[in-house]
Amino acid sequence: MEKYAVIMAGGSxxxxxxxxxxSKPKQFISVDGxxxxxxxxxxxxxxxxxxxxxxxxTNKDYLNLTKDAVKDLIPISNIIIEPLKKNTAACIAYATxxxxxxxxxxxxxxxxxxSYVKNNIDYxxxxxxxxxxVESSEKIIIIGVKPSxxxxxxxxxxxxxxxxxxxxxxxxxxxxxxLETAKEYIKTEKYLWNSGIVAGQLHVLxxxxxxxxxxxxxxxxxxxxxKDTAQYPSSxxxxxxxxxxxxxxxxxxxxxxxxxxxxxxxxxxxIGSLEAISILVGTDEHNNSIFGRHLGLDTENSTIYSLDSLxxxxxxxxxxxxxxxxxxxxxPKERAQDVKSLVGMLKxxxxxxxx
Numbered sequence: 001m002e003k004y005a006v007i008m009a010g011g012s013x014x015x016x017x018x019x020x021x022x023s024k025p026k027q028f029i030s031v032d033g034x035x036x037x038x039x040x041x042x043x044x045x046x047x048x049x050x051x052x053x054x055x056x057x058t059n060k061d062y063l064n065l066t067k068d069a070v071k072d073l074i075p076i077s078n079i080i081i082e083p084l085k086k087n088t089a090a091c092i093a094y095a096t097x098x099x100x101x102x103x104x105x106x107x108x109x110x111x112x113x114x115s116y117v118k119n120n121i122d123y124x125x126x127x128x129x130x131x132x133x134v135e136s137s138e139k140i141i142i143i144g145v146k147p148s149x150x151x152x153x154x155x156x157x158x159x160x161x162x163x164x165x166x167x168x169x170x171x172x173x174x175x176x177x178x179l180e181t182a183k184e185y186i187k188t189e190k191y192l193w194n195s196g197i198v199a200g201q202l203h204v205l206x207x208x209x210x211x212x213x214x215x216x217x218x219x220x221x222x223x224x225x226x227k228d229t230a231q232y233p234s235s236x237x238x239x240x241x242x243x244x245x246x247x248x249x250x251x252x253x254x255x256x257x258x259x260x261x262x263x264x265x266x267x268x269x270x271i272g273s274l275e276a277i278s279i280l281v282g283t284d285e286h287n288n289s290i291f292g293r294h295l296g297l298d299t300e301n302s303t304i305y306s307l308d309s310l311x312x313x314x315x316x317x318x319x320x321x322x323x324x325x326x327x328x329x330x331x332p333k334e335r336a337q338d339v340k341s342l343v344g345m346l347k348x349x350x351x352x353x354x355x
Contacts, residue, residue: 001135001179002106004051007137008196009038009066009113010059010082014343015336018327022355026271027113028065031305032280032291036067037271038113042073045111048124048131054078056113057095083237089251090243092198093216094236100202101224107134111200116279118267126264129166130199135263140200140208142253144192144261145268150182153273153337155194155249159261170259173249176337186336192261194307195268198253213251216243229235274320274329275336278303282309292323303333327354 009027013020014348020026027038034040047053051073057080058066075118092110098107107129117123130141144157155176159168174192177185185191200208210217218276219239226235244251253259269279278289281303288299292306296313304311306323313321318333331338346355 002103003053003104003131003135004099004106004108005054006080006092006099006110007038007041007045007054007056007113008088008091008110009056010062010085010091011112011114012085013114013272015276015340016254016271016276016355017343018322018324018329019119019274019277024065025062028069031271031277036069037115039073040117041111041113041115042070042276044117044120044123045109045127046073047120048127049109051075052078055080055093055095055099059081065314067196075162082240083233084240085245086240086243087245088196088248089213089216089246090220090240091203091214092248092252094220096202096205096209097217097220097224100206101227103202105202107199107201108133108205109197112196112230112270115195115273116267116269116271116276121268122264122266123268126262127197127199130197130262132203133167133260134199134204134300138201138204139258139260140198140204140253140256142259142261143195143197143199143264145195146263146265147186147191147193150186151180152176152179153275154184154270156185156191157194157261158191158231159263160190166263168261168263170253170256170261173254193268193270194249194264195264196270198248201280203305204258208252208256212255219243272330274303274322274339275333276306277322281305301333 013026016026026037030036054074055078060081060083069345080098099135127145133141156174158171160171162168223235223239226232270275279293281289282290286300291309294304298315299313300317302319304321309323320331320333322329
């Protein structure tokens with residue numbers, strides 16, 4: 001069975017502002033001086049799937065950024081362009097129906113473009129295991145990651161006993177918990193971080209989309225009848241304009257009856273907030289994560305990042321300080337998830353140029 005990979009690179013990453021901007025979202029940036037998150041993701045998956053079978057789906061506003069990121073990695077023709085931002089349900093439905101129209105049959109794995117992975121080999125083995133499972137069955141597989149600490153910033157998957165080594169039936173999805181709940185999750189060993197990596201045979205996913213997301217199926221299928229014609233851009237844009245803005249988790253996975261999880265343990269982190277920067281930068285003897293120039297007295301457990309300026313601190317703990325291009329944000333670590341609200345405030349108060 002032919003295998004395909006689709007990397008989802010259309011998000012705006014508002015919780016990682018000011019690293020991630022509307023003009024250049026987080027999948028196209030590098031925080032630690034290495035390749036962009038998108039390029040790193042492609043490098044990892046192309047060790048499993050040939051480059052010509054690896055696709056990137058992104059928003060039309062990011063087409064040029066995507067071309068620059070993938071030009072030496074996969075064919076430019078493997079970029080699938082979404083006309084509007086309508087969340088992951090539309091993204092996955094469109095890419096699945098697109099691949100089915102092009103190739104008919106096969107297995108596909110959807111992968112977010114903006115994750116950090118410490119151990120590439122174990123990551124690739126988990127991807128291979130997911131493909132093996134879907135090739136031999138009608139299962140839909142999600143990769144869950146063994147939690148390394150009680151995170152309040154990630155979604156969780158509750159799993160049942162293993163049906164075979166490393167494979168468990170998914171019981172339910174859990175939203176980002178408070179700290180007390182996250183600690184309970186860790187104790188039970190029945191909860192995994194939701195990596196957002198999903199795999200299935202094309203026809204299995206399409207059957208599910210038709211049943212659980214009928215509007216997505218009907219509108220996108222109709223638009224695809226115009227593929228390779230002059231009417232196609234307007235037809236797919238019209239279809240998207242009528243779709244609900246909803247995640248694939250909510251619209252599909254939480255309602256699926258044949259969803260199983262592959263348990264992975266490869267040092268995965270969703271770089272979804274400023275809190276995660278410390279994972280990329282590392283920590284010193286005072287548990288500070290420092291990038292750029294900093295001098296401090298009695299400074300501990302803090303993340304301090306600067307591209308251009310010297311940052312000095314006295315007597316702080318558990319703080320985040322970031323300076324990029326003249327933009328400065330200061331907040332307690334425990335409030336890092338509120339950056340999205342701050343971005344909304346910037347828009348409301350006329351500071352769009354900083355976004």
